[in-house]
Amino acid sequence: MGKSTVALRLAAEARGRGWPVWWVNAADPLSLRGGVLEILRLVGAPDAVARAVRDGSPTAADQLWTFIDGAVKRAVLIFDNADEPAALTADGVSLPGDGTGWIRPSRGVHIVVTTRTNDPRTWGSWAQMRVLTALDDVSAADVLRRLAPQVADPTGEEATALARRLGALPLALHLAGTYLSSPFARWRSFGAYQQALDSTAASEVIADLDSIRASSRAAVSQTWELSLDALSAQGLSRARHLLYLLSCFAPATPIPGSHLRSEADAGAREHSSTLRGLAQVGLIDVDGNS
Incomplete structure (x- = not known):
């Protein structure tokens, strides 16, 4: 967990050193090709190389790396969410670690791949694996205290x-x-919040779940449902509807506020208040420039 967060930190450090950083969504072949095309645009690659990538040519990856290795002295390339490793291969079948696809040893480009696939055979002997484990109780409690420093918890037991x-x-x-x-x-306290979690019907469902992933999803969903209930109780009844609408857009994509309501919408003030409310409980991020 936190793979992309670690990659973001690496990206920030690389930028601080003046290195170019390229971020590619590797969740599927289409997203990957789009990201590679953007890299080629940034480095001024010939049209023939971009066309090979756009057309899905079997030699597209070879042409990319031939050009990059000759044109770039230092850069960081991040392939994020590569949970389907075949998307990183030239043929969509072989293993990415064979060095013939989109990831391969490079003289100047440092490659970072975030993935849930941790079999070393998939990534090749030249790859260095870094497995991220879950936060321990002390670190997790510290996250809560940092986010809510005003909450009284003298012993730290409630946060833990x-x-x-x-x-x-x-x-x-x-x-x-x-x-x-x-x-x-x-x-207003960590203990009261936990009691609220335990008082919901979903807590009984969680106790019966065998799947760690399903349990984790349920735990997260409870936290946002409590936040949405609180917003509704404060008069922001559209918060749940608006959040569901936002969830239909592509993840991690900035969404202009004008896209979320029609010009005839008379509730502009309510709309703005709802967005601010969602931001204040951490369910969305609002960019002041948008």
């Missing part, structure tokens, strides 16, 4: 218990801590 209850999941910790520090919080 809540962190454990949330499975130390970064997203759940973020939502819970941000909620507790927001003006919409109905519960």
